Amino acid sequence: xxxxxxxxxxxxxxxxxxxxxIEIADGEFAVIxxxxxSGKSTLLNxxxxxxxxxxxxxxxxxxxxxxxxxAERTDFRRRTVGFIFQQYYLLPHLNVQNNVKMGxxxxxxxxxxxxxxxxxLEDKLKAMPNELSGGQxxxxxxxxxxxxxxxxxxxxxxxGALDEATGREVLDYIMRERAKSGCTMIMVxxxxxxxxxxxxxxxxxxxxxxxxxxxxxxxxxxxxxx
Amino acid sequence: xxxxxxxxxxxxxxxxxxxxxxxxxxFMNFYADVLPLKESVSAEALPxxxxxxxxxxxxxxxxxxxxxxxxxxxxxxxxxxYVDSHRRALGTFKAMGYSNAKIxxxxxxxxxxxxxxxxxxxxxxxxxxxxxxxxxxxxGMAEITPTFHAALPVYLxxxxxxxxxxVGYLYALVTLRKPPLExxxxxxxxxxxxxxxxxxxxxxxxxxxxxxxxxKMLAFFVAFSCFCFSAMVQMGASMQSLAEGTxxxxxxxxxxxxxAVSMIMAMTSLVRSNAANIAVMRAxxxxxxxxxxxxxxxxxPVAVIGxxxxxxxxxxxxxxxxxxVFSDVAEIPEYSFDVPAFFIxxxxxxxxxxxxxxxxxxxxxxxxxxxxxxx
Numbered sequence: 363x364x365x366x367x368x369x370x371x372x373x374x375x376x377x378x379x380x381x382x383x384i385e386i387a388d389g390e391f392a393v394i395x396x397x398x399x400s401g402k403s404t405l406l407n408x409x410x411x412x413x414x415x416x417x418x419x420x421x422x423x424x425x426x427x428x429x430x431x432x433a434e435r436t437d438f439r440r441r442t443v444g445f446i447f448q449q450y451y452l453l454p455h456l457n458v459q460n461n462v463k464m465g466x467x468x469x470x471x472x473x474x475x476x477x478x479x480x481x482x483l484e485d486k487l488k489a490m491p492n493e494l495s496g497g498q499x500x501x502x503x504x505x506x507x508x509x510x511x512x513x514x515x516x517x518x519x520x521x522g523a524l525d526e527a528t529g530r531e532v533l534d535y536i537m538r539e540r541a542k543s544g545c546t547m548i549m550v551x552x553x554x555x556x557x558x559x560x561x562x563x564x565x566x567x568x569x570x571x572x573x574x575x576x577x578x579x580x581x582x583x584x585x586x587x588x
Numbered sequence: 589x590x591x592x593x594x595x596x597x598x599x600x601x602x603x604x605x606x607x608x609x610x611x612x613x614x615f616m617n618f619y620a621d622v623l624p625l626k627e628s629v630s631a632e633a634l635p636x637x638x639x640x641x642x643x644x645x646x647x648x649x650x651x652x653x654x655x656x657x658x659x660x661x662x663x664x665x666x667x668x669x670y671v672d673s674h675r676r677a678l679g680t681f682k683a684m685g686y687s688n689a690k691i692x693x694x695x696x697x698x699x700x701x702x703x704x705x706x707x708x709x710x711x712x713x714x715x716x717x718x719x720x721x722x723x724x725x726x727x728g729m730a731e732i733t734p735t736f737h738a739a740l741p742v743y744l745x746x747x748x749x750x751x752x753x754x755v756g757y758l759y760a761l762v763t764l765r766k767p768p769l770e771x772x773x774x775x776x777x778x779x780x781x782x783x784x785x786x787x788x789x790x791x792x793x794x795x796x797x798x799x800x801x802x803x804k805m806l807a808f809f810v811a812f813s814c815f816c817f818s819a820m821v822q823m824g825a826s827m828q829s830l831a832e833g834t835x836x837x838x839x840x841x842x843x844x845x846x847x848a849v850s851m852i853m854a855m856t857s858l859v860r861s862n863a864a865n866i867a868v869m870r871a872x873x874x875x876x877x878x879x880x881x882x883x884x885x886x887x888x889p890v891a892v893i894g895x896x897x898x899x900x901x902x903x904x905x906x907x908x909x910x911x912x913v914f915s916d917v918a919e920i921p922e923y924s925f926d927v928p929a930f931f932i933x934x935x936x937x938x939x940x941x942x943x944x945x946x947x948x949x950x951x952x953x954x955x956x957x958x959x960x961x962x963x
Contacts, residue, residue: 412871432953433876440873451868453795455802460794467791468873510872 363387364409364514364546369418371404378404379415380569386562388513391540391547391580393557396566402550403518405566409548410443410516411435423513440468444512444545446536448519450499452491458502459487465509474509481505481535497528501535508539515540517549521556526588533559533583555587598701600853601663601752605705606712607846608659609744611839613713614720616744619645620737621721646909654823654905658816660748662850665809667698667756669857671763672805678764679771692760699753706745795882799862800890806861810887811894813854817847817937818898819905825929826906851940858887859948866952876949884945895937899930 364386371379378401386392386409396402407413408420411427414435420427423442427435444465452461458478466474478484481501491499500520507515520536521529537559540547549560557563558581565573622641629637671678681691717734763771789797800807824843859866862883869879903925910923 436870436873436875438873439871440875443873445871451864451871453865453868455798455865456795460791460798463791464795464869465872506872 364422364548365420366405366409366415367419369405369408369415369420371401371408371413371416378569379408382418382569382571384564384571384574386546386548388546389544390562391537391560392549392562392564393560394548394550394564394566395552395554395557397552399568400566401569402552402566404569406516406518406548406550410445410514411438442513444507444510444515446500446503446507446515446517446520448522450491450496450503450523452499452502452506454491457488457490458483458494461491461502462505462509465506469509469511471509471511474505477505477508477539480539495528496524497532500524500528500532504532504536504539508543511543512545515543515545515547517547519551520549521553522551529588530583537583553588558586559583598698600849600856601666601698601701602705602708603849604659604662604846604853605702605748606709607842607849608656609706609709609748610713611842612656612744613710613740614717616740617713617717617734617737618721618732620740621732621735625732649909654819658820658850659846660751661812662816662853663698663702663752664755665805665812666853666857667695667752667759669806669809669861671695671756671760673857673861675763675771678760679768682764682771683768688761688764691764692757695756695760696753698756699749702752703745703749706748710741710744792878792882796886799865799883800886803861806858807887807890810854810858811890811897813850814891814894814937814941815898815901816850817940818895818933819902820844820847820850820898821933821936822899822926822929823902823906825933826902826923826926848940851944855944855948858884859952863952866949870953876953880945880949891941895934899933 366382366384369379369382370377380401382401382405384405394402394405404413408415408427409422411420411422411430412435414430415428418428422438425438427438430438453464456464459475462474462478466472475484475487478487481504483498483501483505486494486498486502491502494502500523504520517536521532524532533556536547549556551557558577561577561580563573563575563577564571565575619641622637626637678691682688714734721732721734820843824840865883866879869882874882906923
């Protein structure tokens with residue numbers, strides 16, 4: 363379980379998170395929904411241990427992230443966290459196989475080629491990131507994150523840079539792979555339609571959580587509007 | 589396109605130009621003032637005069653020649669790496685419809701940095717010239733007062749400013765000849781590396797080698813900065829015995845400043861060019877040691893090669909210079925390889941290199957992944 367209690371975070375004079383409290387159960391798929399500047403990405407960064415909260419307590423898998431220093435949080439991310447970013451952030455000088463291998467190496471995962479194949483990238487193993495389309499790059503990013511066998515998968519606007527068809531396709535890949543692995547998934551988006559695919563929706567505005575709701579029947583990537 | 593924050597990054601260029609021009613100014617002026625006085629020197633003072641002139645010629649050759657050439661290469665490297673690291677911004681401006689000439693014009697700022705360094709170096713060189721002349725005075729020869737030689741500011745201020753302004757502008761223009769999308773996405777050279785990837789290499793080794801291969805120019809810059817560090821510090825130490833007193837100390841100080849600045853320029857470029865990779869690895873959970881190994885380990889042999897070449901180069905250069913310059917002087921100064929200077933330089937090099945890596949990695953670790961990618 364990931365739990366945030368009275369979390370605050372500021373960047374200079376700007377308060378990005380104001381007294382935020384939230385719980386996400388193991389295996390749950392939660393979406394953090396909000397407009398640009400609402401604090402959703404900051405909350406994701408704090409929950410994943412990328413950044414430390416200024417105040418309050420963040421616990422994940424029984425570990426208090428608020429008390430950990432940078433090296434300890436790095437170790438936490440190594441053991442338990444996978445990231446999928448809007449801008450992919452693939453290493454430009456590594457080919458597809460080695461980019462995915464980066465994630466696999468951290469979990470000693472020898473079967474990472476199967477993940478690449480399941481994402482339809484088996485013929486792109488030797489391709490460099492700048493030779494791939496946006497959708498293909500995002501699939502490599504998904505494979506890299508899943509190759510770590512993460513307990514928690516954090517996604518920051520994973521379809522934000524993609525067109526509708528590719529976005530749906532990528533979202534479908536993510537949901538299918540997540541169903542296979544059973545990991546806890548926390549996704550940030552500004553698109554309310556995407557939130558319909560989640561089990562829990564956390565709405566944010568101006569650094570605060572304004573609403574938490576549950577979807578009894580989450581939709582698939584192809585059932586939602588865009 | 590280039591903000592004030594970027595302007596501060598050019599301070600290295602300014603310092604390098606300042607050092608080279610500062611030393612050149614008074615030695616070139618001294619040489620120009622002393623050369624026509626041979627007739628007025630008494631017979632007893634003639635050997636000393638010839639030796640002093642030879643020393644000035646040698647120092648001029650080393651400072652004016654070696655330091656200036658090194659400074660010039662450093663600046664050209666820096667311009668190239670700086671322009672390359674702004675390819676995405678260049679592509680964005682080009683895609684927006686700005687003309688190539690207008691975008692490249694923002695790189696004229698290199699000329700301003702060079703001009704500032706050269707002008708300050710020339711000004712300070714002139715300010716301390718009476719003191720230098722007193723140090724270099726020869727007994728039995730009439731007292732020399734510094735004379736202004738109009739050609740010097742042309743050689744030492746106008747020419748380097750014009751050359752480096754043109755280099756910065758033209759290199760940006762050449763880079764801008766590529767289509768905007770290619771500029772924004774990255775280089776095609778990476779494909780070559782992809783074909784050569786070996787399956788059986790451990791991941792960190794593969795990452796390290798591919799980083800090095802993808803940034804060959806940067807590797808050369810690092811090697812060159814270590815070459816400079818090695819050559820300048822050892823040469824400065826040797827010059828202390830060849831050009832005694834304040835002169836020797838001054839040359840050593842200039843050598844140290846140039847060595848430090850060249851290394852800082854190379855290290856900042858190295859870390860800045862790899863900041864995105866470091867940020868991604870940090871987010872994924874790679875430890876500091878692994879991040880260092882994957883990104884920087886390959887640069888250590890590169891640095892050692894640069895250092896070794898610098899040692900050999902400075903020894904051969906000094907040997908040749910001494911034999912050449914003092915050929916018409918009765919007593920050729922004794923010069924042999926300076927072993928203590930070598931070990932002191934090696935120790936200083938290892939400490940500086942490690943400290944800079946630690947500092948810049950610490951700085952890189954402070955930035956979030958988003959900050960790193962949007963910088």
